[in-house]
Amino acid sequence: MPRTPIVARTLPALRKALEGLRARKATIGLVPTMGALxxxxxxxxxxxxxxxxxxxxxIFVNPTQFAPTEDFGSYPRTWKSDVAKLTEAGVDLIWNPDAKVMYPEGFATKITTGGPATADLEDRFRPHFFGGVATVVGKLFTQVRPDMAFFGEKDYQQLKVVTRMARDLDLGVKVTGATTVRERDGLAMSSRNVYLSPEDRATAPVLYRAMKETAKRLKAGDSFETAMAGGAAMITAAGFALDYFEARHAESLAPMTSMKDGPVRLLVAARIGKTRLIDNIGV
Incomplete structure (x- = not known):
């Protein structure tokens, strides 16, 4: 039977647990999450x-990355299920602080982000978001002091922001992105998928299909304008309200108009029903 991971909820408990893990010069990997695994x-x-x-x-649902109109209060919290999954997976330590530990009384410091955080993608619709993400991830990096940290590519702009932050601030953490895990019908796995009604869940994979079709057309030589317009039309025809559907340079997130200008990433954000979904693929 798998051993239940150590659970730390205070900084002294975290430091004590990490001292034990670092015995024999072990390397530490960190997977930051908001739970609902x-x-x-x-x-x-x-x-x-x-x-x-x-x-x-x-596991920390970070209040500073939610706007007042967003779903902080209703964000899924599934502690028992999360611990069961992490026990089965053989995780060594769960760091589960509350907001008072992460942001104690008088907390007055934040990390200001530029570069990929100002690419006119998520930041256009959630201007508060990356400051909250960078600050909490910066704290997690200094608290845990991992050798490597692992983030999913589904939140692609976030991955680029965190990578740049770790590099710019010399945090000594190698940030590694992992390929998006999908349901059988192509929908990117997300904690927010639980918000989808049965009808919206049936429609949701259109985002992935539209991106794949657009990538196919770009590879075949269609113009960016024609291919992107076709993908956007496919998404809106399915009933989505489109926030953005963009072709960007895979590293800089700069807008792209030619396959010759470098590796292309297609990124989309759209709402269906009460749920906002994001996704991306490489071309």
Whole structure:
């Protein structure tokens, strides 16, 4: 029977647990999460286990990355299920602070982001988001001091922001992205998929199909304008309200108009019913 991971909820408990894990010069991998874990998170744990000696998973629903109109209060919290998944996966330590530990009284510091955080994608619709993400991830990196940290590519702009932050601030963490894990019909796994009604869930895979069709057309030589317009039309015809559907440089996130300008990433955000979904693929 798998051993239940150590659970730390205070900084002294975290430091004591990490001292034990670092015995014999073990390398530490960190998988930051907000809980409501699914197979995509487990795949990050598996990757971390292949790359490092000991794996820490943080579970913290970060209030600073939610706007007042967003779903912080209703965000799914599934602690017992999460611990069961992490026990089965063989995680060594769960870091589960509450908001008072992460943001104690008088907390007054934040990380300001530029570069990929100002690419006019998620930041256009959630201007508060990356400051909250960078600050909490920066804290997690300094608290856990991992050798490597693992993030899914589904949140592609976030991955680029965190990678740049770790590099710019010399945090000594190698940030590694992992391929998006999908349901059989192509829908990217997400904790927010539980919000989808049965009808919306049946429609949701259109995002992936539209991106694949657009990528196919770009590879075949269609113009960016024609291919992107066709993908956007496919998404809106399915009933989505489109926030953006963009072709960007896979590293800089700069807008692209030619396949000759570098590796292309297609990124989409759209709402169906009450649920906002994001996704992306490489071309």
């Amino acid at each position: 699914h197979d995509g998170h487990v795949s990050l744990v598996r990757l971390a286990q292949r790359r490092t000696s000991k794996v820490v998973v943080s």
